[in-house]
Amino acid sequence: MxxxxxxxxxxGGFPQWNCNHPNSRRARDGDPAAAPRTQSSITVSADxxxxxxxxxxxDLRQQINANSILHPKNSPRHSPIQGxxxxxxxxxxxxxxxxxxxxxxxxxxxxxxxxxxxxANSIFNVLNPELVQRRPITLEQPFELGGPEGYRSGxxxxxxxxxxxxxxxxxxxTKGPNFGSVEEDTIALEVSGPAGGPRFYYIPGCAEMTSALxxxxxGADLIFFDGTLWVDDEMIRDGVGIKTGKRMGHLSVxxxxxxxxxxxxxxxxRRIFIHINTTNPILLDDSAERKxxxxxxxxxxxxxxxxxxx
Amino acid sequence: MxxxxxxxxxxGGFPQWNCNHPNSRRARDGDPAAAPRTQSSITVSADxxxxxxxxxxxDLRQQINANSILHPKNSPRHSPIQGxxxxxxxxxxxxxxxxxxxxxxxxxxxxxxxxxxxxANSIFNVLNPELVQRRPITLEQPFELGGPEGYRSGxxxxxxxxxxxxxxxxxxxTKGPNFGSVEEDTIALEVSGPAGGPRFYYIPGCAEMTSALxxxxxGADLIFFDGTLWVDDEMIRDGVGIKTGKRMGHLSVxxxxxxxxxxxxxxxxRRIFIHINTTNPILLDDSAERKxxxxxxxxxxxxxxxxxxx
Numbered sequence: 275m276x277x278x279x280x281x282x283x284x285x286g287g288f289p290q291w292n293c294n295h296p297n298s299r300r301a302r303d304g305d306p307a308a309a310p311r312t313q314s315s316i317t318v319s320a321d322x323x324x325x326x327x328x329x330x331x332x333d334l335r336q337q338i339n340a341n342s343i344l345h346p347k348n349s350p351r352h353s354p355i356q357g358x359x360x361x362x363x364x365x366x367x368x369x370x371x372x373x374x375x376x377x378x379x380x381x382x383x384x385x386x387x388x389x390x391x392x393x394a395n396s397i398f399n400v401l402n403p404e405l406v407q408r409r410p411i412t413l414e415q416p417f418e419l420g421g422p423e424g425y426r427s428g429x430x431x432x433x434x435x436x437x438x439x440x441x442x443x444x445x446x447x448t449k450g451p452n453f454g455s456v457e458e459d460t461i462a463l464e465v466s467g468p469a470g471g472p473r474f475y476y477i478p479g480c481a482e483m484t485s486a487l488x489x490x491x492x493g494a495d496l497i498f499f500d501g502t503l504w505v506d507d508e509m510i511r512d513g514v515g516i517k518t519g520k521r522m523g524h525l526s527v528x529x530x531x532x533x534x535x536x537x538x539x540x541x542x543x544r545r546i547f548i549h550i551n552t553t554n555p556i557l558l559d560d561s562a563e564r565k566x567x568x569x570x571x572x573x574x575x576x577x578x579x580x581x582x583x584x
Numbered sequence: 585m586x587x588x589x590x591x592x593x594x595x596g597g598f599p600q601w602n603c604n605h606p607n608s609r610r611a612r613d614g615d616p617a618a619a620p621r622t623q624s625s626i627t628v629s630a631d632x633x634x635x636x637x638x639x640x641x642x643d644l645r646q647q648i649n650a651n652s653i654l655h656p657k658n659s660p661r662h663s664p665i666q667g668x669x670x671x672x673x674x675x676x677x678x679x680x681x682x683x684x685x686x687x688x689x690x691x692x693x694x695x696x697x698x699x700x701x702x703x704a705n706s707i708f709n710v711l712n713p714e715l716v717q718r719r720p721i722t723l724e725q726p727f728e729l730g731g732p733e734g735y736r737s738g739x740x741x742x743x744x745x746x747x748x749x750x751x752x753x754x755x756x757x758t759k760g761p762n763f764g765s766v767e768e769d770t771i772a773l774e775v776s777g778p779a780g781g782p783r784f785y786y787i788p789g790c791a792e793m794t795s796a797l798x799x800x801x802x803g804a805d806l807i808f809f810d811g812t813l814w815v816d817d818e819m820i821r822d823g824v825g826i827k828t829g830k831r832m833g834h835l836s837v838x839x840x841x842x843x844x845x846x847x848x849x850x851x852x853x854r855r856i857f858i859h860i861n862t863t864n865p866i867l868l869d870d871s872a873e874r875k876x877x878x879x880x881x882x883x884x885x886x887x888x889x890x891x892x893x894x
Contacts, residue, residue, distance in 0.1 A: 291645060333646070
């Protein structure tokens with residue numbers, strides 16, 4: 275199984291367009307210890323020729339240009355991209371679908387809830403429905419990643435709900451403290467190869483580590499996990515926002531209740547933070563926080579990070 | 585008046601993600617005579633500090649990163665971008681609005697028709713309506729470009745209809761040969777400084793040169809004009825599409841009925857092609873077609889092209 279990180283940053287990217295926080299400024303100024311990162315997405319392949327995107331970030335065109343594995347191989351029109359699996363309807367996860375126009379056959383995999391959101395926004399009709407299939411996926415029901423023209427990857431994906439929140443732009447304040455979120459709004463993905471092969475998890479957004487989630491991911495070969503914030507009140511403290519991580523549906527990296535602590539004893543072979551907000555000091559190669567996550571056995575994803583999982 | 589070309593290519597950009605036409609391949613391979621171009625947009629300023637985007641391309645985040653004039657100047661959050669003027673609801677003209685989130689005050693200027701399209705697609709609600717004003721503009725009614733917090737540019741924009749077609753994703757085949765297009769669907773912009781100052785036109789899509797349009801633009805200081813295709817059947821001939829330029833609402837550059845011929849005698853001081861499709865040979869510095877447009881007095885826009893108009 276081959277995995278490539280297309281983008282490692284949270285919504286807005288690193289640097290973020292209107293953010294002059296010192297982190298964004300260092301990235302903008304070309305500081306070698308603050309490598310820019312586009313918005314979060316990975317791509318997965320069994321054979322290195324057919325690839326599936328996990329989420330379609332607004333930076334997808336730039337990400338395709340930057341990764342030759344996704345360049346067309348045949349003339350006049352072609353793409354190694356067979357499909358996209360969506361974990362929610364966040365702007366930073368669905369906007370890239372609008373880049374995948376130009377009459378290219380594809381499969382979009384998403385929950386009924388997320389497909390409903392796409393259906394209610396006619397701009398996504400730019401993906402020609404005669405060529406781009408929308409296949410509903412169901413929580414806890416494994417499916418094989420397949421292409422629009424019969425390609426079968428042999429890779430199995432099992433979608434499952436994680437604690438989270440409906441996308442910001444779909445929040446309904448009249449529907450109580452969770453803004454009308456339902457179970458299907460935020461999902462994570464378990465990916466496994468043929469029997470006995472490797473198994474990894476893609477969890478770019480998660481609000482809480484439950485015991486059920488901990489048991490599920492125990493012993494995995496690899497996990498990509500929500501690395502949005504270092505501490506819950508980071509955006510407020512740094513004067514760039516008014517929301518806590520909890521309010522946005524994200525567990526923090528540090529602290530007693532944080533991700534590092536929660537995943538310490540689960541025997542996961544490789545742990546990588548992804549979906550990292552521009553304010554999070556783990557983005558900086560020279561920060562104490564980066565040193566702390568590395569010492570705890572975690573890596574920090576970067577654009578172009580390539581992983582072979584066998 | 586200061587103008588910066590943020591992106592010079594038509595929808596899909598150059599190279600286009602799934603296109604293996606020799607032009608896209610040369611751009612992808614780093615050929616110095618085939619400089620990559622992002623999707624079409626320009627930004628305009630009176631003072632060099634406050635900028636207005638003309639259209640918001642899907643590549644906007646990359647375009648902001650590449651142009652320091654658009655970087656935040658103050659901490660913690662700031663942007664020189666005061667607003668966006670939309671010429672239609674094409675995916676390559678509106679998708680970038682989704683990049684302008686993160687609670688930044690802005691003004692969106694568009695016709696009632698285009699605002700209606702944004703209103704019908706709830707994903708654009710990610711632009712907080714308390715901070716991002718949507719100001720309707722009316723054909724032939726000049727307005728001053730102004731910011732969300734009282735900034736006044738002194739620049740006047742007059743929107744006017746040009747022959748065109750409704751955005752691809754809004755086409756309604758049941759509504760006859762023009763797919764339900766109305767006058768407001770495709771507009772162009774006349775921009776002028778204080779009385780006696782310069783005047784330029786931004787016309788990234790135009791299906792036909794009418795005598796009324798010719799008279800309007802006669803004697804202008806500068807025009808940016810639709811450079812989508814070299815010849816009308818270029819995409820069919822090159823095997824990358826099934827539509828003619830006319831079908832897509834674009835006049836071609838060359839030929840007796842083409843743009844170069846139509847604008848030859850209008851006394852326009854500076855003429856620049858923009859919104860150039862990946863198949864158009866004028867994108868290549870070493871092509872005969874580039875030589876021909878240059879000899880006819882035209883320039884070919886490129887990303888980062890800077891113009892001072894005084």
